[in-house]
Amino acid sequence: MKKTLVVGTGYVGLVTGTCFSEMGIPVICIDVDNEKIENLKKGILPIYEPGLDVLVEKNTKAGRLDFSTSLEDNLEEAEVIFSAVGTPPDEDGSADLQYVIDVARTIGRSMKDYKLVVTKSTVPVGTAGLVRKTIQAELDKRGLSIPFDVASNPEFLKEGDAVNDFMHPDRVVVGIESSKAEEIMTRLYRPFLLNNFRVIFMDITSAEMTKYAANAMLATRISFMNDIANLCEKVGANINMVRKGIGSDTRIGNKFLYAGCGYGGSCFPKDVKALLKIGEQNDCSMRVIKAVEEVNDDQKFILFHRLKSFYHGDLQGKTIAVWGLAFKPETDDMREAPSLVIINELLNAGCKVKAYDPVAMQEAKRKLGDKITYSKDIYDAVIDADALLVITEWKEFRVPIWNILKQSMKKAVLFDGRNIYDLRELKKEGIEYFGIGI
Ligand SMILES: NC(=O)c1ccc[n+]([C@@H]2O[C@H](COP(=O)([O-])OP(=O)(O)OC[C@H]3O[C@@H](n4cnc5c(N)ncnc54)[C@H](O)[C@@H]3O)[C@@H](O)[C@H]2O)c1
Structure with a gap:
């Protein structure tokens, strides 16, 4: 069986490649990040995603999942290439397509026979056309006429539940422009949807817009x-x-x-x-x-403003405990996390921040360095705190021992950014409580 290549081994690429391999499809995940690939070969994952480590280990051992830094070297063995590279915002807010174009260029430069190039990254309408043009331009430079197709297959997985989402999708959206591409994509996705085939085929522009x-x-x-x-x-x-x-x-x-x-x-x-x-x-x-x-x-400033008005506009020298740094539970991803905005405001106002997150501490250290104190658990974070801010709704935050908080905090006041606690219960416990919209 020909191999399936997944280019870009981040949250989307690693989950995609691993889940295809779990269905028996031979996959090579490719990334330009040498360290990431070397670690993956040793079984060390670059991200935290529940259940993913087990599947990576199992399929790597079974010889169905491999990792490489070279797209060129593996192109000949493949018929389908999924491009799952990052599309970060450019300075003006538009999606930066440089990595998507890099991948297309490499494919055009090296391909020797038919390829289906599927864009999985979230890309603006018209990107598939750009990918097609880029590949064609490289083939023209080589004076070759090799058939290929482009397709759009936007990904809808949720970080934190990504494996489950990929293995049991509500639906799969695929934009195609040839029957050959439709037949290949049907073959790849049928194992996930044996009982109820929920692939929605459409034109490429609509697929790009759907995401x-x-x-x-x-x-x-x-x-x-x-x-x-x-x-x-x-x-x-x-x-x-x-x-x-x-x-x-x-x-x-x-x-x-x-x-x-x-x-x-x-x-x-x-x-x-x-x-x-x-x-x-x-x-x-x-x-x-x-x-x-x-x-x-x-909305990202709302907890800070409430805290500030609670202390009559003066937060200088206050110690603030923060529970939750990841942008949501079950992930270590802190990209655009509200915690970053809030912590920044707290630091600017002269506060000392003591933070705890079950899995995002390493990521937080990369982003915030020694500007804040990293606590070993929820109770360590609240010692001598003038307030507690809950920013991510991790399960382990849901039923704390209130007495410990009351005894450890300088002032037992809680600002709940995710409405996970009950106002009446907290009142009974003697803790001042502020939620959002309650
Ligand atoms: N993270 C999500 O939950 C999610 C969900 C759906 C869709 N998406 C979309 O999927 C795309 C990827 O997102 P992500 O979160 O997985 O990104 P990511 O930053 O975690 O991973 C992208 C990877 O691509 C690699 N890369 C960049 N250029 C490359 C190249 N030329 N060749 C090989 N590898 C290259 C990077 O080294 C990185 O490891 C984005 O367009 C995103 O919007 C993300």
């Missing part, structure tokens, strides 16, 4: 709920009740309706920005999405 529309819709739900939560506080309503009230309506559904201190991560902020840029380039003002971004930017 941005999906993330923008989810971000919209979050910002909408944050707006409603802020109003709830003013009028004396409780956002948790409102969420239950509307989420049980089947037309609305109960997912992504949680108010909090803002969304972060490597996808929503960047994809919302990129969609705004695509709108601008096409003379289409994306008014809803603009507001979604604005609400979220403000």
Whole structure:
């Protein structure tokens, strides 16, 4: 069987490659980061993702999953190449496509027979065309006429539950322009969807747009709920009740309706920005999405403002405990994490920050260095604290021993950025409590 190459061995590429190999498909994951590849060959993963380490080990041992730094060297053995490289925001907010183009160029330079080049990264509408042109230009330089197809297969996995999402997708979106590409993609995805084949084939432009529309819709739900939560506080309503009230309506559904201190991560902020840029380039003002971004930017400051007004505007010298650094639970990813914005504000205001996160401490040290103190657990973080801010809703934060907090903290006050605690319970425990929209 020909091999499947996955280029870019990050959150998406490593999960994609590993899950295909789990289905018996021989895969080589490729990355330009030598250290990442060397570590993966030794079984050391570059990311924390539940269940992934076990699958990587199993499939590597079975000889179905391999790692390499060279796309050229492995191209001949492959028919399909998934490109899952990063597409970070450029200075103007648009997606930076340099890595996507690099991959296409390398393929065009080295291919000797038919290839299907599938873009898995989140890319603006028209990128598949750019990939096609780039490959063709390289073939023209070589004076060769080799057939190839491009396809778009945006990824919808959630960090923290990525393996499960990939193994049991709600649906798989595939943009194609040839029956050969459709046949290959059907063969690759059939094992995941044996009982109910939920691959939605469409034109490439629609597939590219689907990914941005999906993330923008989810971000919209979050910002909408944050707006409603802020109003709830003013009028004396409780956002948790409102969420239950509307989420049980089947037309609305109960997912992504949680108010909090803002969304972060490597996808929503960047994809919302990129969609705004695509709108601008096409003379289409994306008014809803603009507001979604604005609400979220403000929401990241909300805990800080509350804390500041609690201490009458003076936070100089205060010790603040922070629980949760990752942008969401079950990941060590801190890209665009609200924690970074909040910690930055706290430091600027003259606070001392003591933080704890179950898995993101290493990542936090890379980002924040020695500007904050890293605690060994939740209780260590609150010793002598003037307040506790909960920023990520990790399971291990849900049922703390309140007495320890009361005894260790200088002032037992909790600002809950994810609404995981019960106001009445905390009142009974003698802890002052502030949630979002309650
Ligand atoms: N992280 C998510 O939850 C998620 C979900 C859906 C879609 N996406 C999209 O998938 C894409 C990848 O995201 P990610 O979070 O996995 O990124 P990542 O930064 O974790 O990984 C990207 C990898 O690509 C490698 N790379 C860059 N240029 C390369 C090249 N020329 N050849 C080989 N490797 C190269 C980098 O070294 C890096 O390891 C992005 O477009 C993102 O928007 C991400």
